[in-house]
Amino acid sequence: MRLREFLIGTALMSFALVITQAGPPPLFHDEVSNDFVGEKKETTEPSSSVSIPPDPSPLIAKDKILRAAYYDTMSILSTTNLCSDFFGGPAASVEAFNQLIGRMRKEYLSGSIALRMTGQTTNMLNAATRKEYRLFEKVQVNAKGPFYRNSFPFSDTSFSHIGTFEPNTRQARVLIFLHELGHVVKGEDGEWLLPNDGNNDKVSNENTRRIQGICGDQIKGLDKSETKTLAP
Ligand SMILES: [Zn+2]
Numbered sequence: 242m243r244l245r246e247f248l249i250g251t252a253l254m255s256f257a258l259v260i261t262q263a264g265p266p267p268l269f270h271d272e273v274s275n276d277f278v279g280e281k282k283e284t285t286e287p288s289s290s291v292s293i294p295p296d297p298s299p300l301i302a303k304d305k306i307l308r309a310a311y312y313d314t315m316s317i318l319s320t321t322n323l324c325s326d327f328f329g330g331p332a333a334s335v336e337a338f339n340q341l342i343g344r345m346r347k348e349y350l351s352g353s354i355a356l357r358m359t360g361q362t363t364n365m366l367n368a369a370t371r372k373e374y375r376l377f378e379k380v381q382v383n384a385k386g387p388f389y390r391n392s393f394p395f396s397d398t399s400f401s402h403i404g405t406f407e408p409n410t411r412q413a414r415v416l417i418f419l420h421e422l423g424h425v426v427k428g429e430d431g432e433w434l435l436p437n438d439g440n441n442d443k444v445s446n447e448n449t450r451r452i453q454g455i456c457g458d459q460i461k462g463l464d465k466s467e468t469k470t471l472a473p
Contacts (some may be wrong), residue, residue, distance in 0.1 A: 244431040252368045291331040297343035306345065306389060307382065310414035311342055316466065317415070317459040324419070324456035327434070328426050333372035337426050340365065340376055350383040353393075353400050355417045357381050358424065359391070380421075388414055404453035411459050419452050419460075 293315045294301045301311050305384030318325045318334040328334035350357070360378025367374070382388055387400035403413035423435035434453070438444035453460070 260305060287465065290333075291335055293319050294339050297339045298345065300345060300347060301342060306414070307345075307347070309411065310388075310418060313411060313415050314418045315465050316337060316463075317456065322459055324459045327455045328419075328422055329370065329372040333367050333370040333374075334422065334426065336367050336370075337365075337372075337374040338422050340374070341380060341422060341425055342418075343377075344376060344380040346379070346381055348381045349385050350381060351385075353386060354383045355386045355388045355403065356383065356421055361367075374425045375427070375433075376425065388417055404449050404457075405459075412464055415460050415463065416449060416453055416456070417468050419456050420449050423448060423452055 293312070296308075297311075301308050309445050315335065315338065318328060319331050321331060325331050327336050328337070345356075358377035358380050362375045362377055364373060364375050366372075379432055387403060389409060390400065391407070391409045392399045400408040402408065404416050406413040406416060420435070424433055424437070426434050428434050435448045436444060438448055
């Protein structure tokens with residue numbers, strides 16, 4: 242399968258500051274310390290989850306499949322586990338994912354593309370967590386691809402699995418989302434968590450396998466939970 246992103250014009254166009262909660266002024270990333278963890282130790286509130294922000298776009302509100310996948314993914318990212326840790330922890334990953342999905346449009350694309358991100362990127366800084374991520378100008382989910390369908394339109398030819406998951410399943414959709422999140426979140430080493438894989442199926446599949454290796458337990462655990470419909 243091809244989870245292709247065409248990473249064009251990735252020059253750092255601007256540097257946006259996102260403030261999601263009150264906190265100290267942002268520092269540059271090489272000054273980052275572990276004080277988010279420190280804060281968690283001192284609070285008496287449950288520290289294992291963060292609240293999920295409102296629907297990021299009208300599309301999420303009206304497309305039931307997209308909405309379920311969004312809240313399934315949020316249910317993983319908003320709690321402390323190996324998967325959310327990989328993406329910088331619940332607070333940072335929830336914000337980055339919410340912003341990513343806020344840019345998503347549903348379009349009719351050719352081939353086996355599930356979702357792609359293209360165009361100029363904007364670098365973002367979460368002031369509270371000091372985690373960096375980027376947003377692509379265009380985020381397109383393919384209405385004719387394996388996010389929504391088992392096979393090509395007007396054909397018996399099935400789409401390839403997403404990792405080990407059948408296309409057009411709850412698990413595949415979450416894995417598709419988490420793969421894309423890996424392209425937008427910056428790691429502690431200053432690199433994006435996943436390397437660019439536009440037009441390179443081999444790297445794309447390796448990226449998907451890597452995310453499933455980290456997040457597979459959480460994704461499989463979705464079977465045990467009802468589809469989330471948290472927000473009105
Ligand atoms: Zn990719």
